[in-house]
Amino acid sequence: MTEQGVAKQQGNARRAVVVGGGVSGLATALRLLEGATARGLDLRVDVLEAAPQVGGNLRxxxxxxxxxxxxxxxxxxxxPATLRLxxxxxxxxxxxxxxxxARRRFLVVGGRLREIPASPPAFLKTDLFTPRAKLRVLGELLVPRRRDLGRAADDPATDESVWEFGRRRLGRDFAELMLDPMVKGIFGGDARRLSLAAAFPRMVELERDHGSLFRALAAISKQRKRAADAGPSGTLHSFRDGMATLPAALARTLRGDPRATLVTGCAVTSIRRDGAIWRVGVDEGASFDADAVVHAAPAHAAAAHLHDLDPALSGLLDEIPxxxxxxxxxxxxxxxxxxxxxxxxxxxxxxxxxxxxxxxxxxxxxxxxxxxxxxxxxxxxxxxxxxxxxxxxxxxxxxxxxxxxxxxxxxxxxxxxxxxxxxxxxxxQYEPGHLDRLRRMDARLAGLPGLHLSGSSYRGVSVNACIKESETMAAAVLDRLAAAGPRVEGGPA
Ligand SMILES: Cc1cc2nc3c(=O)[nH]c(=O)nc-3n(C[C@H](O)[C@H](O)[C@H](O)COP(=O)(O)OP(=O)(O)OC[C@H]3O[C@@H](n4cnc5c(N)ncnc54)[C@H](O)[C@@H]3O)c2cc1C
The missing domain is CATH 3.90.660.20 (Protoporphyrinogen oxidase, mitochondrial; domain 2)
Known part of the structure; x- marks a missing residue:
């Protein structure tokens, strides 16, 4: 275990432990420290990462x-959260x-490379789809809105797969040739086994608010044209030296902050509670005490760490494939x-x-x-x-x-x-029922104040989603710490 960063101060400071030094954990740690400064809260943050290097998938x-x-x-x-970071x-x-x-994207169809039509005229011209399949896609305008969309998105009864949604609104050929590979590109997953509401919540909103995806696209493009600040374009970016630039810079910044400790090669093994104090056990038998824990390692790791504390929560975490x-x-x-x-x-x-x-x-x-x-x-x-x-x-x-x-x-x-x-x-993989599972997990977490679950297992797998969540997660942790009032003398060290 190597420890970087400066002194672990004791006393009346509040302490938070972040489990996992992927982009989620590192960004949350940084936002915790910044939020603490803004609120005048004396906070120490320990980030514990099992691997010898930080970054998780960003390597x-x-x-x-x-x-x-x-x-x-x-x-x-x-x-915006990523650009702010x-x-x-x-x-x-x-x-x-x-x-x-890179705007030109291809599919393999019939053993040949075929360019994906990127505009309505290109779609009409392509022979990737039969005339009948094209008519079916255009017929999306006439497909009625699902009547049960008003119900909560986390109701398993209304949770349809990406593939079912595509077939219902745009036809089988479109679902098979466009949505199926898109899901592979984003989740490495199977459109037939992925919940639309969990994986692509915006699609559910568009159908609910506009009744049709085409009408939604037209409304969005009109809004964009009207707005002076048309908003960022959604162009793919990276860093000159690759994606590892981001966690490396996060780690440097945390290590330069005397309130933070970033430990690599330190696998968390258990999370226990001793009254209001959280005790995070690591593989060398030591433990880190905290007022708040943000678990930002994958759900299967959280399931193992929380097994003794709350077997039901652990079971729900284990169900996320x-x-x-x-x-x-x-x-x-x-x-x-x-x-x-x-x-x-x-x-x-x-x-x-x-x-x-x-x-x-x-x-x-x-x-x-x-x-x-x-x-x-x-x-x-x-x-x-x-x-x-x-x-x-x-x-x-x-x-x-x-x-x-x-x-x-x-x-x-x-x-x-x-x-x-x-x-x-x-x-x-956010399979159908994922949002219902998150709701049940939240209900269990309500009985475990100070314990938070974050990262790509739950509310978005993209780097952007992880960074966006780091802001809301840090704010939620700080709200709770601030509401809890000053620490009692002789608290955890
Ligand atoms: C092949 C591939 C391609 C991808 N392509 C894209 C893409 O192009 N664009 C995009 O936006 N997203 C992409 N993603 C998804 C994205 O990389 C991840 O969802 C995101 O990086 C997850 O970040 P995270 O911090 O939540 O989790 P992770 O990166 O998994 O980090 C979790 C960290 O927790 C640590 N950990 C685990 N167990 C413990 C323990 N017991 N104690 C302490 N630490 C522990 C791990 O070592 C890891 O460092 C891709 C993912 C993969 C795998």
Whole structure:
């Protein structure tokens, strides 16, 4: 266990422990300290991270001119909380915008690469859909609003899957060719097993408020045109040196704050309660005491830590499934790839029966990802339809990816560089019933004041969602600490 940061002060200061040093935990810790300053609250924050490095899924490997992402390749610039964090950390100049070419996105259909139509005229022209399927999509305007949408979104009886929603409003072909691969791209998941209300709550709102997605899009675009500040565009961004820039800057800032302690290589093993004090046990037998705990490690870790404290809550946490994924980075000499790779990459619908979820043309998206004269592809495999993906060794995963892409992209020979990143539990799957489960978890948490659950297992898997939640989470923790009044003398140390 290595400990950075400065003195652990005792006395009357309030203490918070953050479990997990992924982007959720680190951003929450920073916002806790800033909020405490603004409220004049004396607060100490300990961040405990099991891995030797911070960042969780945000991890970048750089070698020989390659810059490889283990997890996310980027984030959209339409989340104000993320932009606030980027500015707060002084990272604005480090941002890189995705290339214009990356707006072109592809599908693999019938064993061929097909460009996704990006405008209404392109949709009308494409032969990706039959005339009948196109009419069905246009008929969305006439599909009545679901009558039970007024009911709570967390009612399992009204919780429909992304696929069912797509089929109901836009037709089966659209659901199969567009929504199914989109869900693979975001969750590594299966549209048939993902709750629309939990995974894409905005879609539920659009149907509820406008009765039709097309009417909603028209209203939004009218509003945008009217507003002088049309709002950020939702363009994919990353950092010049990769996504690890963000957790590294967060860690630097926390380590520079005398009120914070950031410990890596420190796995939490248990969370117990002693009166009003929370006791967070770690694998070396020590414990960290706190007035508040923000558990920002994945739900399956929280389930283990809370098992003795509240078996029912632990059981609910354990019900949130994760899927395994392999990210296979392939580097080629430019001359060994016949395709121009002029785009973002390609997703592969389930009906293609491929063992890949898709491939990003990473070196076409951001600068500095491959050495001169080389190109970089990031292939994704796994998800709920291929749960044994990690049984294969790295060579088998590489060979499989190369075999699938060879004809599609005109690959010649073996890759000049291969790295495989394994994620046994990559991304939480918000299955139907997820919101109801969160409601039941909240009811249990109400009896455990001072314990908070945060991170990508619950209310959004994107980096943006995690950062947005870090702000609301920090505010909720500080509200509770402030309401609890000054600490009694001789409290936890
Ligand atoms: C392959 C892949 C591609 C992705 N692509 C994108 C993308 O392009 N855009 C996007 O927005 N999102 C993407 N995501 C999702 C996004 O990366 C994650 O949802 C987000 O990074 C989650 O952050 P987090 O802090 O909540 O969780 P994590 O990153 O999982 O961090 C949790 C931390 O808790 C630590 N921990 C676990 N157990 C313990 C313990 N017992 N004690 C202490 N610490 C513990 C872990 O080591 C980890 O550091 C992708 C994810 C994956 C896997």
């Amino acid at each position: 970048t490997s750089a070698h020989d001119g390659w810059r490889l992402e283990w997890g996310p390749n980027g984030f959209l610039d339409n989340e 980027v500015d707060r950390l002084g990272l604005r100049d480090e941002l890189v915008r995705s290339s214009d070419a 994760y899927v395994p994924m392999a990210v296979i980075a392939l580097g080629y000499a430019r001359g060994d790839v016949a395709h121009d790779l002029d785009g973002f990459g390609a997703l592969i619908p389930t009906c293609e029966r491929s063992r890949l979820l898709g491939a990003l043309w990473t070196s076409s998206i951001f600068p500095g990802r491959a050495p001169d004269g080389r190109v970089l592809l990031h292939c994704m495999a796994g998800g709920p339809l291929d749960p044994r993906v990690l049984d294969d060794d790295d060579d088998a995963l590489r060979d499989r990816a190369v075999a699938e892409l060879r004809g599609l992209m005109g690959l010649r020979g073996d890759p000049a560089m291969t790295r495989v990143f394994r994620h046994p539990r990559a991304i939480a």
